Amino acid sequence: MPGVPPQRFTYLGPEGTFAEQALLTLPAARNGVREPSATVPEALDAVRSGAVGAALVPLENSVEGAVGVTLDELAYGAPLLITRELLLQVRFGLFGRPGTKLESVRTVASHPHGLAQVRAWMRKHLPDAEQRSTSSTSDAAVAVARGDFDAAACAAVAGERQRLELLADDIGDSSTAVTRFVLVTRPGRPAERTGDDLTSLVAFIAHDRAGALLEVLTEFAVRGLNLTRIESRPTKERLGRYCFLLDCSGHIADDRVGEAVMGLRRICADVRFLGSYPAAEPSPPYTRRPGTSDADFADAAGWLRQIRDGATDRG
Numbered sequence: 001m002p003g004v005p006p007q008r009f010t011y012l013g014p015e016g017t018f019a020e021q022a023l024l025t026l027p028a029a030r031n032g033v034r035e036p037s038a039t040v041p042e043a044l045d046a047v048r049s050g051a052v053g054a055a056l057v058p059l060e061n062s063v064e065g066a067v068g069v070t071l072d073e074l075a076y077g078a079p080l081l082i083t084r085e086l087l088l089q090v091r092f093g094l095f096g097r098p099g100t101k102l103e104s105v106r107t108v109a110s111h112p113h114g115l116a117q118v119r120a121w122m123r124k125h126l127p128d129a130e131q132r133s134t135s136s137t138s139d140a141a142v143a144v145a146r147g148d149f150d151a152a153a154c155a156a157v158a159g160e161r162q163r164l165e166l167l168a169d170d171i172g173d174s175s176t177a178v179t180r181f182v183l184v185t186r187p188g189r190p191a192e193r194t195g196d197d198l199t200s201l202v203a204f205i206a207h208d209r210a211g212a213l214l215e216v217l218t219e220f221a222v223r224g225l226n227l228t229r230i231e232s233r234p235t236k237e238r239l240g241r242y243c244f245l246l247d248c249s250g251h252i253a254d255d256r257v258g259e260a261v262m263g264l265r266r267i268c269a270d271v272r273f274l275g276s277y278p279a280a281e282p283s284p285p286y287t288r289r290p291g292t293s294d295a296d297f298a299d300a301a302g303w304l305r306q307i308r309d310g311a312t313d314r315g
């Protein structure tokens, strides 16, 4: 559009990460300005400072679970808002400097989630190789090109960009592994409601009360809201203190989600709203508790209205 400046995006870099691949699936990012950040905290700080409008960072993976650094930034860092989620199936290759023989590989580098996703392959083909963590899969390719490690488990684009040679292809243990990325902006109006949305929250529970977590979960269950994820993170105060990152079906604009969130506000030590955004996949079917369908809620509200209005039929 003429006159509208292109949007600025950052992602976990350097170029060639799975985060960049995921970002490129968004038309606004394809047409916008994209700058890599060296780490997740750097990407999110670029959003906080206003240097870019949005950052795409990995949040969790179907094999290894949460990306701790992203969860901690969202839970404890200066507030940010999730406006999109993107799911990406990733494919790993093993890349080395030209001439490297697979048998001579002693060190393999990747993002911790990359290492977790090639574990079985490594055990079978390189059982004695040392595994080294880097801040991204693409960073591993850069480090291999520099001579720091013998091989990187990364995307083909990352290996090729560093002029590395493919030593083994498709080394991921699971062809169905999915990584979930989130697009994060500065706090503001939540993304538009689509009717198939997710809401992310952080609940800081009162640790001195038995059943505090149960009370949190009950706020969702009694309203027929499905929790699609619950993750505990240490609060870093001392051992045994956690906060809970929750994803539930629905949008903050929905009555039931709004009521559940108000419930948390009443019973938790603190609550942080992380965003409502379209679900990347249709929500899986689930069975509601009896009496928690939309029709049940509408019926109960109508019944109460009648009582308040003094209607004679109180059936």
Ligand SMILES: O=C(O)C(=O)Cc1ccccc1
Pocket (backbone or CB within 6 Å): 012, 016, 017, 018, 019, 020, 058, 061, 090, 111, 113, 114, 135, 136, 137, 138, 179
């Ligand atoms: O390092 C990357 O390429 C990322 O985007 C994070 C990541 C790491 C491993 C699997 C999927 C995503």
